[in-house]
Amino acid sequence: MTGRALPEHTLPAWRRAVLKVGSNLLAADGGGLTPLYAQALAGFISASQRSGREVVLVSSGAVAAGRALLRTRAVPGPELAAKQALAALGQAPMIALWQSLSEYPVAQVLLTHDDLRNRRRYLNARATLRELLMLGVLPVVNENDTVAVDELKLGDNDNLAAIVAALVDADLLLIASDVDALYNADPRRNPAAEPIGHVPQLTQQIIVMAGGSGTAVGTGGMRTKLQAAEKAAAAGIPTALFSGREPATVKALEEGRLRGTLIDVAGNRMQARKYWLRHAPAGGGRVSVDAGAVRALAGGRASLLPGGILDVAGEFHRGDLVEIVDAQDRPIARGLCQYGAAEMRRLAGRHSRDIASILGYSYGDEIVHRDDLATIAGESEV
Numbered sequence: 001m002t003g004r005a006l007p008e009h010t011l012p013a014w015r016r017a018v019l020k021v022g023s024n025l026l027a028a029d030g031g032g033l034t035p036l037y038a039q040a041l042a043g044f045i046s047a048s049q050r051s052g053r054e055v056v057l058v059s060s061g062a063v064a065a066g067r068a069l070l071r072t073r074a075v076p077g078p079e080l081a082a083k084q085a086l087a088a089l090g091q092a093p094m095i096a097l098w099q100s101l102s103e104y105p106v107a108q109v110l111l112t113h114d115d116l117r118n119r120r121r122y123l124n125a126r127a128t129l130r131e132l133l134m135l136g137v138l139p140v141v142n143e144n145d146t147v148a149v150d151e152l153k154l155g156d157n158d159n160l161a162a163i164v165a166a167l168v169d170a171d172l173l174l175i176a177s178d179v180d181a182l183y184n185a186d187p188r189r190n191p192a193a194e195p196i197g198h199v200p201q202l203t204q205q206i207i208v209m210a211g212g213s214g215t216a217v218g219t220g221g222m223r224t225k226l227q228a229a230e231k232a233a234a235a236g237i238p239t240a241l242f243s244g245r246e247p248a249t250v251k252a253l254e255e256g257r258l259r260g261t262l263i264d265v266a267g268n269r270m271q272a273r274k275y276w277l278r279h280a281p282a283g284g285g286r287v288s289v290d291a292g293a294v295r296a297l298a299g300g301r302a303s304l305l306p307g308g309i310l311d312v313a314g315e316f317h318r319g320d321l322v323e324i325v326d327a328q329d330r331p332i333a334r335g336l337c338q339y340g341a342a343e344m345r346r347l348a349g350r351h352s353r354d355i356a357s358i359l360g361y362s363y364g365d366e367i368v369h370r371d372d373l374a375t376i377a378g379e380s381e382v
């Protein structure tokens with residue numbers, strides 16, 4: 001779908017991005033998968049990788065591919081189990097399509113909501129994705145429809161893409177669709193709808209403009225794209241919406257130009273992350289630290305090392321949000337810990353270089369990495 005002339009924007013600078021490609025672009029004629037639009041998108045991904053950038057692709061299309069494979073036989077109904085069967089059938093052809101178009105090896109990553117709510121699985125997914133990126137591989141993420149059940153379904157890949165963007169700490173979320181921008185009304189239903197080039201900050205007024213999907217192939221429509229942009233913004237990540245049907249638009253992205261809608265983030269990314277760390281609900285874990293650690297953390301630039309730990313209260317796991325307090329139990333910082341409570345008790349007061357010999361393994365020198373830490377006093381510090 002192409003609209004009126006769209007203003008062009010400069011794409012925010014990025015080194016790592018998540019690109020979401022909807023079913024409408026892969027099963028363009030409502031039938032099986034076609035490389036028609038995927039080709040230009042794969043070209044953009046490979047060009048980005050060649051220039052040292054990292055891309056995680058979140059691709060839909062498995063259900064559409066599965067449905068097309070069964071065209072000559074009885075096609076299952078619309079209920080959940082039937083869709084799950086179609087997704088299982090179509091997952092391999094979807095991956096094969098991307099592999100046939102990518103200059104780099106592709107890896108399949110299937111995720112569910114449950115995986116991302118469970119801290120340990122969340123961290124494992126993050127570690128695997130980071131490793132794949134380091135290896136120069138293109139991870140292709142889709143929802144694991146086989147095991148997703150109604151109440152645990154992410155429901156759509158727009159939201160999944162936003163969660164993955166936060167998971168891999170991406171600089172940018174790119175959403176390619178069959179529509180070239182956010183309009184002030186659904187352009188399929190309202191031909192007078194006007195495109196919106198730049199959204200400095202998502203507001204309720206903008207969110208109500210978005211309707212559902214206009215096609216049988218697509219799932220969420222603009223509504224889920226804005227939900228995704230909202231999630232990404234909460235993690236400090238801007239979102240770009242554009243048409244994946246126009247090769248010139250896709251090519252322009254390589255030069256940092258966006259013909260579509262840019263949804264910006266209020267404040268900078270680090271501020272948004274620190275805000276989240278200060279205000280997200282913590283699970284009750286407390287780590288008290290000595291005066292040296294208090295001084296180091298107060299500067300806002302240091303990580304918490306095991307040597308500074310005096311005591312650990314509560315039970316928590318690696319990846320949980322913990323409160324860091326001084327010897328008098330006054331809160332000084334909050335952060336995501338790299339080690340669980342039991343591990344921390346064994347590491348308290350010890351040197352970082354001894355972590356592997358004490359535990360038999362190591363997740364790194366830091367108990368809480370400075371990127372995952374926010375001081376309580378420094379609301380204005382980033």
Ligand SMILES: Nc1ncnc2c1ncn2[C@@H]1O[C@H](COP(=O)(O)OP(=O)(O)O)[C@@H](O)[C@H]1O
Nearest residue numbers: 022023024177183186211213214218220221222
């Ligand atoms: N305000 C809006 N602006 C743009 N598109 C909208 C709006 N409201 C609803 N839509 C619909 O959202 C569709 C894109 O979403 P969807 O069909 O789920 O595609 P995809 O498979 O790419 O996720 C568009 O084709 C359009 O009809």
Ligand SMILES: N[C@@H](CCC(=O)OP(=O)(O)O)C(=O)O
Nearest residue numbers: 023060061062063156157219
């Ligand atoms: N897991 C499903 C994706 C469903 C979905 O979100 O589709 P879309 O709205 O086209 O991105 C599939 O691969 O078909």
